[in-house]
Amino acid sequence: MRVRETGMAVGTVQVTLPAGGSAAGPAEVAWVVGLQAQGRGYAKEAASGLVALLRKAGWTVIAHIHPAHLASQRVARAAGLSPTAEVHDGEVRWVIRPAAQAEQAMVVIRAAVPGDMSALQDVFRRSSLSNDGDRANLLTHPEVLEFSDLAVREGRTRAAVADNRIVGFATWLGTGNFLEIEDLFVDPERMRQGIGRALVLDLIAIARGQGIRRVEVTANQHALAFYEKTGFVVDHEVTTMFGPAPRMHRDLIPAGGGA
Numbered sequence: 452m453r454v455r456e457t458g459m460a461v462g463t464v465q466v467t468l469p470a471g472g473s474a475a476g477p478a479e480v481a482w483v484v485g486l487q488a489q490g491r492g493y494a495k496e497a498a499s500g501l502v503a504l505l506r507k508a509g510w511t512v513i514a515h516i517h518p519a520h521l522a523s524q525r526v527a528r529a530a531g532l533s534p535t536a537e538v539h540d541g542e543v544r545w546v547i548r549p550a551a552q553a554e555q556a557m558v559v560i561r562a563a564v565p566g567d568m569s570a571l572q573d574v575f576r577r578s579s580l581s582n583d584g585d586r587a588n589l590l591t592h593p594e595v596l597e598f599s600d601l602a603v604r605e606g607r608t609r610a611a612v613a614d615n616r617i618v619g620f621a622t623w624l625g626t627g628n629f630l631e632i633e634d635l636f637v638d639p640e641r642m643r644q645g646i647g648r649a650l651v652l653d654l655i656a657i658a659r660g661q662g663i664r665r666v667e668v669t670a671n672q673h674a675l676a677f678y679e680k681t682g683f684v685v686d687h688e689v690t691t692m693f694g695p696a697p698r699m700h701r702d703l704i705p706a707g708g709g710a
């Protein structure tokens with residue numbers, strides 16, 4: 452890694468590839484930035500570039516990161532990787548699938564049924580814990596990691612299914628003037644593959660079907676960029692159990708005008 456303007460070497464970014472090619476296993480990336488050059492986004496830029504190249508070339512990309520190493524977790528997240536439940540020698544395995552595979556993965560969205568509860572609970576728990584800033588809070592309030600079956604019983608939960616597995620879900624509440632997104636969770640191993648956006652578009656279709664012209668959400672701080680990308684704007688800040696959070700909305704243009 453060199454600084455563009457000066458050519459000064461500031462660190463390294465590396466990849467280890469299995470000799471048998473991408474079918475034989477994932478590409479493992481790692482980075483190191485010298486102490487004086489840390490905190491300037493060098494690792495983010497270098498790792499993101501390398502990961503993008505590898506994904507385009509058909510590789511699943513992984514990294515192993517110590518749970519206490521927050522700076523490296525930010526680098527990995529910026530490069531599009533997500534944490535998995537796998538731990539090797541005390542380090543968490545992060546992963547992102549190849550671009551082609553992500554695009555090909557067929558995702559179907561359907562109403563969730565009571566038989567989906569344990570899969571929904573599993574996605575809910577792992578997805579909630581994937582937000583770095585929330586983890587400590589959630590672990591001290593384990594009751595909020597329990598997903599109630601009320602919305603499923605009331606037919607207000609939509610499940611995203613790929614390869615016969617639930618990979619995300621959303622729960623909505625119709626309040627008359629607007630449709631509220633109560634929950635939106637994607638399996639950490641399947642984030643950044645368009646599943647969250649597909650769930651939002653599905654809720655927009657439900658709103659339209661009910662003649663509702665606005666969708667609202669109290670967004671998790673970590674999901675702010677995602678909601679902005681999917682057409683939501685911030686209205687104001689509200690106080691939640693875990694601190695301030697942006698209240699956001701998306702107005703729906705009449706059907707035929709695009710989603």
Ligand SMILES: CC(C)(COP(=O)(O)OP(=O)(O)OC[C@H]1O[C@@H](n2cnc3c(N)ncnc32)[C@H](O)[C@@H]1OP(=O)(O)O)[C@@H](O)C(=O)NCCC(=O)NCCS
Nearest residue numbers: 635636637642643644645646647648670671674676677680
């Ligand atoms: C927020 C969440 C639902 C997004 O789901 P996702 O499937 O990863 O999102 P998508 O792949 O559909 O992303 C859609 C766009 O948002 C962007 N995006 C998604 N997550 C992002 C992030 N953390 N930072 C910046 N951009 C992000 C994507 O890059 C994509 O942009 P593009 O239009 O340029 O391609 C998912 O990260 C999640 O489950 N988070 C944990 C639970 C949570 O916080 N839920 C929100 C509760 S309000």
